[in-house]
Amino acid sequence: MKLLGKRQRVRMLVNGQRNAQRMENEGDTYDFWPVVKLFNPCGAGTWLLTELDPDDPDIAFGLCDLGMGCPELGSVRLSELESIKLMGGALGIERDIHFKAKKSLRAYAVEARQHEVIKA
Template identity: 70%
Template sequence: MELLTDELRAKLLANGKANAEKLADPENEDGKTHDFWPVVKLFNPCGAATWLLTELDPEDTDIAFGLCDLGFGCPELGSVRLSELAAVKLMGGALGIERDIHFKATKRLSVYAEEARTLGHIKA
């Protein structure tokens, strides 16, 4: 399974461009970015790692931003290379990182992040 469909990639890229424009805006004196709702949830089917991604870097579309949880009790906002996630081989190569095809965001990324910090893991 592809980690991202064309539709998901387009939405993530649109969000990335919107944040790049906001950061470049001289009127944005506080440097804040948009607080998007997650577009996609990726997960390790053999472990606790989960990624809720909101955007792609418009200058390097292999880099996604979102809430990253490697399953060690300290989820954090950050970036991840999609090619690295796609290269992960589990169970002797039979499995890899998967996209949750049933995921539907119910809140903004900042709310997921605050909840994850309290719980020690992403609940989505």
């Protein structure tokens, strides 16, 4: 399975362009709701992603949790996530096809810092 569907990729690129433009003009960013949730099906690792870098669409921004008790806002390279092989290569990082965001990325980040894990 591809980590991003076509609609998700387009929406995340639009979000990335809007934030790049806003940072140029106002220095602040929009607090988008996550577009996609990726996860490690074998254990720790969750990513709630909101946007793609318009200059390098392989770089996504969101809330990243590697399962070490310190989720953080940051960037991740999608090609690196796609290259992860689990269970002898039988599995990889997956997209949660049932995920529907219920709040903004910052709200998820505040909650994740309190609980030391992403709850989504």
